Amino acid sequence: MVEKRTPIPVKEAVKKVMDYKVEGNIEFVSILHSNNRFLAQDLTATSDVPHFDRSPYDGFAVRSIDTQTASLSNEIEFEVVDHIGAGFVSEKQIGPFQAVRIMTGAQIPEDCDAVVMLELAKAYEKNGRNYMSIKRSYQPGDNVSFKGEDAKTGDALVEKGTKINPGIQAILATFGYAEVPVVKKPLVGLFATGTELLEVEDELQPGKIRNSNSTMLAAQIERAGAEVKYFGKLPDEFDTCYEAVKSAVNEVDMLITTGGVSVGDFDYLPAIYEKMKAEVLFNKVAMRPGSVTTVAQLDGKLLFGLSGNPSACYVGFELFTRPIIRHMLYSKKPHLRKEKAILKADFPKANPFTRFVRATVSIENGKLVTSPSGVDKSNIVMSLAGANALMLLPGGTRGYGIDDEVDVFMLEDFVGSEWPW
Amino acid sequence: MVEKRTPIPVKEAVKKVMDYKVEGNIEFVSILHSNNRFLAQDLTATSDVPHFDRSPYDGFAVRSIDTQTASLSNEIEFEVVDHIGAGFVSEKQIGPFQAVRIMTGAQIPEDCDAVVMLELAKAYEKNGRNYMSIKRSYQPGDNVSFKGEDAKTGDALVEKGTKINPGIQAILATFGYAEVPVVKKPLVGLFATGTELLEVEDELQPGKIRNSNSTMLAAQIERAGAEVKYFGKLPDEFDTCYEAVKSAVNEVDMLITTGGVSVGDFDYLPAIYEKMKAEVLFNKVAMRPGSVTTVAQLDGKLLFGLSGNPSACYVGFELFTRPIIRHMLYSKKPHLRKEKAILKADFPKANPFTRFVRATVSIENGKLVTSPSGVDKSNIVMSLAGANALMLLPGGTRGYGIDDEVDVFMLEDFVGSEWPW
Known part of the structure; x- marks a missing residue:
């Protein structure tokens, strides 16, 4: 009745997922709708700037x-x-x-x-x-901005994969990119499973909770640069779930389900993957929260079976799904950006597991410092609100204390890491 | 012919603008469209979480x-x-x-x-x-998540003015906020002035350049959290500009024009403000770039006359317009976030002016470091693309060098500063 699962290290799990990365497609959008999109081609100067000798002054x-x-x-x-x-x-x-x-x-x-x-x-x-x-003399060129002084035709300006920001908007306009080559947003399908789930607008009922993972993941998907296709929530019934997942997978670039992945009797995702003949890449990761994250692939398309627990779901998305989305958007650094920060809180108890603690990273006198963004229990949604980072606490025989240096993974960031593991 | 203008310190200029800050209005939007908006009310727990004693395990x-x-x-x-x-x-x-x-x-x-x-x-x-x-005993409460353990009805969760992120989405859903109280986006009107301006899709012509400020500012306005109403570009003709500006100001919460603010014969904005009976708060700021930034108020509504020079325009927006927008969005820290960073480049020449250098801030071993994001000439749009900060170099009798500590203002940030000056 209880399936035995062998946890694999986070690093190995991420690697298994990245084996199925693919690049996204290019599309052209009006410069007016290109902000925050990701460049699909390197931008080069289409003319000299300035394109004539110009006066920088009156x-x-x-x-x-x-x-x-x-x-x-x-x-x-x-x-x-x-x-x-x-x-x-x-x-x-x-x-x-x-x-x-x-x-x-x-x-x-x-x-x-x-x-x-x-x-x-x-x-x-x-x-x-x-x-x-x-009353003074001038040399040739005094107070002249020369043709090509800022950029010459053909100069490389911005690399593909870069997120378009206000400065890049100025460059696009300067060089006449009225239609901008951007990466088509990956389409990420999303199901929430669980008979206990109510809609956001529903009154609470005994034993039931409102579905909070779907809006949370939709925002995470959007933050990563992709588009969400929300298929709704599913009851804990094998046949319903199987048919829904099987049909949805054809409509999207990747599919996320939440819930149904632990080892309880009503956790059908492993069985659904099996019946679909999808290859399970892993079904247990040596980390907290999110240990029951299951990822499978079907004809190269990734199926992310994230935990139904909000914190585990959040972490699972950021570690496994986000880099696939960012790679699709041509990023060379698709993983969460890893930095060092000084711990401002105590975690005195040793813990055997690698932990990802929702954390707030701030800056004190030019140095990154971090503390947990809320009480660290994996079922506490509140700690997610203030989180702008995940703090990595490796498992082992000791706790962690104030002034220890720890790795933090930045959530509100578009720089990323090439391979932080 | 040449108007005499007296530059005022940046700090004083910002203060004069902030005297006209107002708070935005509240509106309710579906949780599905609330991401990245700013909360107009404090969020409180509408129920206990969990709202029943629940099992955290199978x-x-x-x-x-x-x-x-x-x-x-x-x-x-x-x-x-x-x-x-x-x-x-x-x-x-x-x-x-x-x-x-x-x-x-x-x-x-x-x-x-x-x-x-x-x-x-x-x-x-x-x-x-x-x-x-x-084969072991249990105490009452072992492996039970108690009702109200994570949050109790009425608990304060998130402050108004906070930007809605994935974690807050989870909270909104958990507590049944199907309709979310957010601040109505400030509507920012935008004109580009200058007979030299071509549209982005136009071929280059002698003496003319494409209008790059409008798309850039539109993206800056959006990044600050507001909505842009672009009124198009205006030729250097007094009557046309006057009529257009006079009529547009009634349709928006604040109005930005670019160009027409220096002391040249074709720089009409000061005269337009005068004819409109708007009060000019300042028309020269002791800083580079952006010294000719002019800000006026008409019946309490702000008119931002930003420089036509892209870099000066960019800086003028971030220093003067952004905090007004962020205050309208209920932020208690509406100004650009100021941090200390270690300089990784030399600025050997002393400079009498306070300079805002487009800069890239990155992190090395947990410490902020900064270097200019491009050649530092105010007409170089290219340096804007990589800028995620403005480096503040106070004017004076000395230059700056590698390992000096400098203030940086972070551009891609939603934390902000209460008063960084």
């Missing part, structure tokens, strides 16, 4: 040769023969001791090679004509 | 009194008289030396007060009836 474009003798005691006068704003190009030919009033961002007239800042020139009118005078 | 519920004499040499036998899964409640009365097969999460039968884990019991059949036996 002032006067001059021929530097005409300024050579200017000094405090030798003011040089220029006739201002044109006046151009950003977006306009002077059509005038500029001769000796002539200048052009020029605005920030405007193109430097062809005959000019330096810009006098407005505040360093004295402007005045004489006989209905405009003049300005200066 | 096993057998027993009366602990019946186990007192159990030991390795004295195996005690129980008749298993019921079998309940999670979501079901046993209706049986449990007498001496009777037990109930119980699943993880199920309600403990009323007469029982301890749970024997499945792996510690020997289960068998005898004469068509179910039995199990144990």
